[in-house]
Amino acid sequence: MSQKIRIKLKSYDYNLVDKSAEKIVRTVKQTGAVVSGPIPLPTHKKIFTVNRSTFVNKKSREQFQLCSYKRLLDIYSSTSKTIDALMKLELPSGVEVEIKV
Numbered sequence: 001m002s003q004k005i006r007i008k009l010k011s012y013d014y015n016l017v018d019k020s021a022e023k024i025v026r027t028v029k030q031t032g033a034v035v036s037g038p039i040p041l042p043t044h045k046k047i048f049t050v051n052r053s054t055f056v057n058k059k060s061r062e063q064f065q066l067c068s069y070k071r072l073l074d075i076y077s078s079t080s081k082t083i084d085a086l087m088k089l090e091l092p093s094g095v096e097v098e099i100k101v
Helices: 014-031 080-087
Strands: 003-011 034-051 061-078 096-100
Touching (some): 014 034
Antiparallel strands (some): 003 096
16 A cells, blocks of 8 residues: 555643654554654634723733644655554544544
């Protein structure tokens, strides 16, 4: 087969992304394929500003931020054994996985 597979991981928790990327790298290396990555992509931060009270004290505000972390993995010289191992892999919930062949 020998095709290139690109895997993008995305989550709001950086620990989950790192652990799932490590798990993918470990299983792919066991099948004999070559892995490039995990490459950290830029962190996207979304900041929300909310008034603390409803009608008075306009100057009193609270800020919240929501960060999304992304990692990129490239798999070269993959075989059908590699693809089967990736399909059977159990990743934690909260991690979005996007696979392109």
